[in-house]
Structures are given as C-alpha cells and as structure tokens.
Amino acid sequence: MPLPLEIDALNVLAARARAYAELFTLPLKDRNWRGSSGDYAGAGVGSSLDFQDHRSYVPGDDPRHINWQAYARTGHYSLKLYREEVRPLVEIIFDVSGSMFATPDKASRAIELFYFAFASSERSGASTSLFLIKGDHWQVIEGQAVFSHRWQETALRLPATTASAEPNLSALPFRTRSLRVFISDLLFPVSPENTIRGLTRNFGKTVTLCPYSKSEDDPGWMGNYEFIDTENDGKHQRRIDPAILRRYNAAYKDHFARWKASSIRAQSPLARIPSEPGFEAALKLEAIPSGAINLA
DSSP states (O other): OOSOOOHHHHHHHHHHHHHHTTTEEOSOTTSOBOSSSOSEEEEEEEEEEEEEEEEEOOTTSOGGGBOHHHHHHHSOOEEEEEEEEEOOEEEEEEEOOGGGGSSHHHHHHHHHHHHHHHHHHHHHTOEEEEEEEETTEEEEEOTHHHHTOTHHHHHHHSOOOOTTOOOOGGGSOOOTTOEEEEEOOOOSOSOHHHHHHHHHTTTOEEEEEEEEOHHHHSOOOOEEEEEEOTTTOOEEEEEEOHHHHHHHHHHHHHHHHHHHHHHHHTTOOEEEEESSSOHHHHHHHTHHHHTSSEEO
C-alpha cells in the first residue's frame, strides 16, 4: 500500500492517535532533563515546588530562596533548593522506506505510531523535532505537517533507495541528551549495534517502535509467487517450498532476536508492534512491558 494514503483514512488515524496520547505516553519521566522551563524534573535546581535540599547561602544567590525560619533559629543564611523544571527534548525519526507501507494494515500501524509519538510529545510540552528518513536521504518537517498530513508530500519526494537500505542516522542533527523515537520495521541487513550507536550519540536515549504485519512475521507461503520490491517496484517470480520457508522464518526470527539483545545491552527499549490487534492491545504486548511506552 504505497503512499499517499487517503486523507479521510489519515484523519481517522490522527484522531485515534490523539485519543491514545491521553492513555499512553513516551518515557519522559525516567531521566533528568536539561533545557528551558517546563513540567519535567531537570538535572539542576530551579524554582518549582518540588523541594530538593538545603545549602549555605553565597553572594549572588537569589534571596527569594533564603530559608528565613532557619535563619531565625541559627543566625546563618541557607537556601532551599527546588528541582528545576524543564522541557524535554524529543526527536521523532520516521522511516518512510517502502517496506513500511507494504500492506494496508502495516501502513496504518506505522502511521498511527508516528501520529501517536507526535501527539504524546506535543501533549507533554516537549520541544519536538521531526525527521523523515529513507536510506541515505532525510528531511526535517515542521510540526504543522503532521496532522495536516503534508508529511506525505515530503516523504514522496525522497529518492528511491536500494532494497533493504539502512537509514543513515549518523547524518541527522540530533540535539544533545534528547529522547529519540525511532519508528521503523528494521528490515535492513546491518548490525543493530551500528544503528543503535547512531541513535544514541551525543548522550541521547532511544526508543524503537517497530511495526510489523502477520504476512511478514508468519507468511505461510507455499507454491509460486510474484514478489514485489517495495523500494523500486521491481518484480520477480519465486517458487516457495518448505525448506525455503523454514530458512526465511529462521532468518527473520534471528534478525529480531539480535535486535532485541542489542537493545537490552544498550538500555534502549525496543518494542515490536503488530498491525492486526487494536492499538491499545498491540502496545500492551511489548511496548508497555519493555518501557518503550508508559501509561499516562
């Protein structure tokens, strides 16, 4: 189901994603942030109502934070320290290679995840950057392009790639210490460690949301098939016998086993999210248990 999708269908996905952003959230509360004023705990001290500690007053400190009750008791100036409140930095990277839209159910789930990630980030008040990527090619998009669905036009302008081309994440201008939400089916034959290193550079944390369809996870092929390359529409005939199907299933399972092992070692949650069940049920299979998504 190649792009573009019908606007009415996208409007339905956007409405659902906004509703789910009230039930689920990106994992923003499990780290100390640095940045401008907002609603999340920072790594420094500030003027929120969340008391943190005391320390002695030194010239140049804000006198509004002097603990006058303690001064009355001791005759020494001390400060009340409060947890700094900041805005998280979120960077959403949406893989728009052809395999992400290979079937209608997978295309819908991939876009739903993209819309949900943006809606959740927007709801949290985070400073959000958005990237579309296809192989070596990428493009920054504005937030207004998401729910207006103009992102499709940008995605369609990205050049075609070779089959299974790896997204060139090293080229993206990530901000330091941001949360990177990578939405991709991960169907490219490279070392997971290389991709994770690209996502976590500059002290970033990454969460990978991996949509997939039953037709790729457990295809049940047997007999003669015409296969279509989702990146360049090339076609080729192939006869599938039980031995070929077993090799495919073994390679597919091994690929994602290596991805999960690498993600655990890097402390970078990865959740495979099937396209067939409803969105809430799909998240509860891996995304919630792994910490890739939190309950709101």
